Amino acid sequence: MNQSDIMFDYKHIWHPYSSMTNPLPCYSVISAKGVYLKLNNGKKIIDGMSSWWSAIHGYNHPILNKALKKQIKKMSHVMFGSITHPAAVALARKLIDLTPKELDCVFFSDSGSVAIEVAMKMLIQYWYSLGQRRKFFLTIRHGYHGDTFAAMSISDPKNSIHKIYNNFLPKHFFSDPPMSSFHDKWNENDLISFQEIIEKNSLKIAGVILEPIVQGVGGMKFYHPIYLKKIKCLCDYYSIPLIFDEIATGFGRTGKLFAFEHANVVPDILCLGKAITGGTITLAATISSSHIAKTISNSKIGCFMHGPTYMGNPLACAAANANIKILQKNKWKIQVSNIEQQLCKDLLPLINHHNVNNVRILGAIGVVECMRLINIALIQKFFVNNGVWIRPFKKLIYIVPPYIIDTKQLSVLTNSIKKALDNASFFL
Numbered sequence: 473m474n475q476s477d478i479m480f481d482y483k484h485i486w487h488p489y490s491s492m493t494n495p496l497p498c499y500s501v502i503s504a505k506g507v508y509l510k511l512n513n514g515k516k517i518i519d520g521m522s523s524w525w526s527a528i529h530g531y532n533h534p535i536l537n538k539a540l541k542k543q544i545k546k547m548s549h550v551m552f553g554s555i556t557h558p559a560a561v562a563l564a565r566k567l568i569d570l571t572p573k574e575l576d577c578v579f580f581s582d583s584g585s586v587a588i589e590v591a592m593k594m595l596i597q598y599w600y601s602l603g604q605r606r607k608f609f610l611t612i613r614h615g616y617h618g619d620t621f622a623a624m625s626i627s628d629p630k631n632s633i634h635k636i637y638n639n640f641l642p643k644h645f646f647s648d649p650p651m652s653s654f655h656d657k658w659n660e661n662d663l664i665s666f667q668e669i670i671e672k673n674s675l676k677i678a679g680v681i682l683e684p685i686v687q688g689v690g691g692m693k694f695y696h697p698i699y700l701k702k703i704k705c706l707c708d709y710y711s712i713p714l715i716f717d718e719i720a721t722g723f724g725r726t727g728k729l730f731a732f733e734h735a736n737v738v739p740d741i742l743c744l745g746k747a748i749t750g751g752t753i754t755l756a757a758t759i760s761s762s763h764i765a766k767t768i769s770n771s772k773i774g775c776f777m778h779g780p781t782y783m784g785n786p787l788a789c790a791a792a793n794a795n796i797k798i799l800q801k802n803k804w805k806i807q808v809s810n811i812e813q814q815l816c817k818d819l820l821p822l823i824n825h826h827n828v829n830n831v832r833i834l835g836a837i838g839v840v841e842c843m844r845l846i847n848i849a850l851i852q853k854f855f856v857n858n859g860v861w862i863r864p865f866k867k868l869i870y871i872v873p874p875y876i877i878d879t880k881q882l883s884v885l886t887n888s889i890k891k892a893l894d895n896a897s898f899f900l
């Protein structure tokens with residue numbers, strides 16, 4: 473890739489959440505291996521993002537590659553309508569095995585946002601099957617569930633700029649987010665807003681949807697497990713199904729295989745994505761209880777009306793099967809716990825830094841919340857020069873490194889964050 477390719481990209485290609493006329497600079501990556509991204513100029517940098525929470529075992533993993541190659545020799549894809557194949561069956565078996573026993577019907581789709589759409593459609597159809605027309609969802613502010621319309625409609629109204637899409641977006645119920653953070657003392661008042669809304673509107677609400685414990689893009693906040701427990705009790709009391717969006721947190725990131733295990737509660741529908749294929753290829757899953765699935769299926773309509781062209785893609789399923797195998801073999805729990813300990817040691821002391829407002833660690837997630845908005849282009853250039861890949865947003869510098877990262881490599885990441893904080897020009 474040469475300079476003219478980069479110029480072409482600049483002029484003709486949209487990147488995530490960016491402008492076509494004034495985009496952030498893009499770095500050209502030509503290959504990746506383990507925790508390293510190799511840039512155009514030959515420089516290798518340590519990845520602190522796992523390509524947005526997905527490449528948990530690092531890049532170019534021989535076992536993942538082998539699984540993909542083995543599958544490609546059989547078939548890359550085959551339609552899933554009236555056809556099944558061994559990779560999908562093996563993966564559904566594994567997912568049902570890994571998740572609580574209540575969750576036992578799997579719907580495969582191609583991205584996290586679609587997994588959310590599917591979960592929401594399931595609940596609307598669930599109520600329809602019961603003779604009720606419920607179309608409202610209840611969630612908490614500062615959430616993020618994806619960029620398609622229904623997913624956006626339940627994401628934080630400010631972050632996803634609902635006002636632009638005013639007449640297109642359905643209006644749902646948003647409660648105040650909990651204030652008690654994961655390690656704080658639980659404050660019962662956190663529940664008031666949610667409780668009021670659910671009490672008043674329980675007969676209108678088709679489902680409650682939340683990111684359990686970790687609110688990701690909406691602010692990288694970790695809330696108290698008791699909040700989740702109480703929400704579950706309220707949902708049970710009003711017989712409203714509960715959807716957990718574990719697209720970011722699933723597969724060990726928070727120190728538990730699924731974040732909801734911190735609170736010991738089980739949802740009626742679980743959405744998985746991102747790390748499911750170890751960062752190799754896009755895939756998502758919506759796993760529901762058989763109660764939901766049977767209610768939909770035993771109704772007059774009988775079918776669930778969704779079916780992506782690439783549903784259950786064999787390559788993606790093969791990668792996911794291999795990913796779960798590596799997860800178990802690699803002892804993810806020890807990997808994540810080691811990362812957590814080092815993040816605590818390296819990052820928690822930064823709380824006293826004059827540019828830092830808060831530092832939060834949970835599992836293999838490290839968050840440094842700064843006092844002021846960050847100049848992303850400048851700080852990113854600094855990070856790359858320091859040999860690391862970190863992509864902050866708003867006031868947040870955060871890392872979600874691959875689980876295979878070693879102590880030294882992780883120190884390079886945390887030291888770069890430390891150094892960056894001393895540079896006043898990075899803060900607006």
Ligand SMILES: *Cc1c(COP(=O)(O)O)cnc(C)c1O
Pocket residue numbers: 583584585586588616617618619683688689717718719720745746
């Ligand atoms: C990334 C993400 C999504 C959307 O997934 P895509 O694959 O980007 O569509 C949904 N929910 C959460 C919590 C996410 O982090």
